[in-house]
Amino acid sequence: MTAESPSSTPQNGRSATCLRCKRLTYAPIEVRYTERASGPGVALYACPDCAPRYVPSPSPDDEIGTI
Numbered sequence: 504m505t506a507e508s509p510s511s512t513p514q515n516g517r518s519a520t521c522l523r524c525k526r527l528t529y530a531p532i533e534v535r536y537t538e539r540a541s542g543p544g545v546a547l548y549a550c551p552d553c554a555p556r557y558v559p560s561p562s563p564d565d566e567i568g569t570i
């Protein structure tokens with residue numbers, strides 16, 4: 504007996520497409536959350552390599568521009 508439901512994709516871990524490099528990562532880091540007028544908001548993820556480019560830096564000199 505198993506509690507896992509049949510699925511075409513493995514559910515043994517989180518996975519998401521990186522916002523920047525568009526590659527599938529199994530260690531997604533939420534870097535942005537977009538509110539929508541209708542329906543739930545959408546969380547955007549980046550892979551560990553790209554996440555630092557989206558996470559606000561504590562340094563005011565390192566300003567993040569538009570994506």
Ligand SMILES: [Zn+2]
Pocket residue numbers: 521522523524525526549550551552553554
């Ligand atoms: Zn990436």
